[in-house]
Amino acid sequence: MLVFAKIKSIQEYLKSLKKGTSIGFVPTMGALHKGHLSLIEQAKKENDVVVVSIFVNPTQFDKKEDLINYPKTIDQDLALLKKIKCDFVFTPTAKEIYSNNVKSQQFNFDGLEYQMEGKFREGHFDGVGTIVKRFFEIIAPTNAYFGEKDFQQLQIIRKMVQKTHLPIKVIGCAIYRETDGLAMSSRNSRLTKEHRKAAPFIYKILKQVKNKFGIKNALEITKWVENEFKKQPLLKLEYFEIANEETLQPIKNKDFKQNYRAFIAVFADKIRLIDNISL
Template sequence: MLVFAKIKSVKQKISSLKKGTSVGFVPTMGALHKGHLSLIKKAKKENDLVVVSIFVNPTQFDKKEDLVNYPKTIDNDLELLKSVSCDLVFMPSAEEIYSKNIKSEIFDFEGLEHQMEGKHRVGHFDGVGTIVKRLFEIVTPTKSYFGEKDFQQLQIIKKMVKKNNLPVEIIGCDIYRETDGLAMSSRNVRLTKEHRKAAPFIFKTLKEAKLKFGIENAVNVVQWVQNEFKKHPLLELEYFEIANEATLQTISTKELKQKYRGFIAVFAGNIRLIDNISL
């Protein structure tokens, strides 16, 4: 497994290895877990060469303390990447990526960025678009893999690729969960014992909301979820929305031949957890 920190050297190496081969790319912010490894395993099956980036991107954090507190486990990350036969790791510094100008490009994602996470994390998706576009330019992947836990992010990256005519196929991968249903996240390690025990309630509620969505209208289902969390002593609901998968616009009534998804953000103490479910 090769590890690089400089753009020039990683570009040269990928270029020398790429001749006639497909490149699978998994961008990460480190603190790797089995969810990340599932993406890498899928990339290994579908490509000749697999590249993983580890970069905690400063421009996508709307709160400074979240950036500072983001877990960093580089030695463990590298061991995990070796265990799944990753070929090449790119671990740049912020200065390497942004030079002396650490700020986001401004993107037009045609309204996708103003829904859900966009309402609560101003500028977040400009930061995501900036780093992903930059990494695509450096790595030049054939396919790139993203988990559906960040479904809104996945749709936004697909939109950016389409609008910028980038020659990469975006692959969405199923949410990887703990045995008790909690969506795997690097933030989970920061949960207290009590909050970790309570957190599976999020997915349990999503599954019940899915059943209700089959027989009730969207407004009633949203109200039911809100009421369930009002009764919970340890978890605070930030939002639950039912939205069209393609446009991410929230809905009040269902239409035939449309795909819908329930999106949720919850505070477990001061740790913010997100999840979603296809309806």
Template sequence: MLVFDNIKKLQQHLFPISADQTVGFVPTMGALHEGHLSLIKKAKKKNNIVVVSIFVNPTQFDKLEDLEKYPRTLNADIKLLKTVDCDILFIPSASEIYSDNIQSESFNFDGLEYQMEGKFRDGHFDGVGTIVKRLFEIVQPNNAYFGEKDFQQLQIIKKLVEKHAIDIKIKGCKIHREDDGLAMSSRNTRLTKEYRKAAPYIYQTLKKAKKKFGTKNAVEVIQWVEKKFKKHPILELEYFEIADEKTLLPIIKKEHNRNYRAFIAVFAGKIRLIDNIRL
């Protein structure tokens, strides 16, 4: 596996090879786990070359504390990447990406950015759009892979590619879960034993909500979930929403030929966990 921290050197190596071969790209913020590896494995099957980036992007954190506490485990990450035969690792610094101006661009994602996460994380999706667009410009892959755990982010990146006419295919990959159902996340490593034991309740509730959605309307399901979390001794619900998969707008009334998804954000102490499930 080749490792680059410089844009020019990465491109000097990559572009002559990629002229007649397909490149798969998996952008990450490090603290890698099996969920990330599943994306890389999928990229390996479909592409000649796989590039993984590790960059903790400062512009997508609305709280400085979260940026500072985000786990950084580069040595362990490199070992993991070698186990799945990653071809190229790109680990730029903030100055390499942003030069002297660590600031987000402003984006219009046709309203996708104002739903769910956008209501609670000010400027988050401008930061996501900025770094993903920049990395796409640097790597110029044929295909890019993102997990469905961050389903809203996935839809926003698809919109980014569409609106900016970027010639890259965005591949959504199913959520990778622990044996007890908890969606894999780099933040899980920060959970205390008590919160880690409680956290699978999130997915258990999503599965029950999915069953209820078959016979009840969205309002009833939402109210049921809210009541369940009010009774939970330590987990705190931030939001639970049922939305159209394409527009991310909250459901008003069930319609045929539409795909709906339930989205949830929960605080386990100071650690914020998100998950979703197709209904």
């Protein structure tokens, strides 16, 4: 496994690979878990070589304390990547990526950015678009892999690739869950014992939403979800929404030719957890 911290070094090495070598790319912010490893395993199966980036991107945090508190476990991450025989790791500094201008580019994602997360995290998706576009330009991957836990982010990256005409296939990978159903996230490690015990309730509710979707309307389901969370003293619902998978617009009238997904964001004390399920 080769580790690069400089843009020039990784670009030179990737350019030296045999012509036609397919490159799979998995961007991460470190604090790696089995969810990340499942993306890397898929990338390994579908490409000649795999590049994993570890970079806690400052421009996608709307709250400074979230950036400060984000878990940083670089030594463990590198040991884990070595164990699963990752080919290349890119670990740049913020200065390497942004020079002295740590600022987001402005994007138009055709309205995808104003739904769900966009309503609660100002500037977040400009930050995501900025760093992913930058990495795509540096690595020039054939395929890039993203987890469906951040489904809105996945759709936004697909839109960015389409609008900037980058020759990269963006692949969404199924949500990797703990045995009790909680979606794997680097933030889970920051949950207290009590909140960790309560958190699987989120997925339990989503599974019930999936069952109700065929027989009840979206408004009834939303009211039911809100009432269920009122009974949970350790979990605070930030939003629940049923939306069109492609446009992310909230459902108005159910159209069985369309694909829908339920999205949820919940606070377990100060730790914000998100999840979703295909309906």
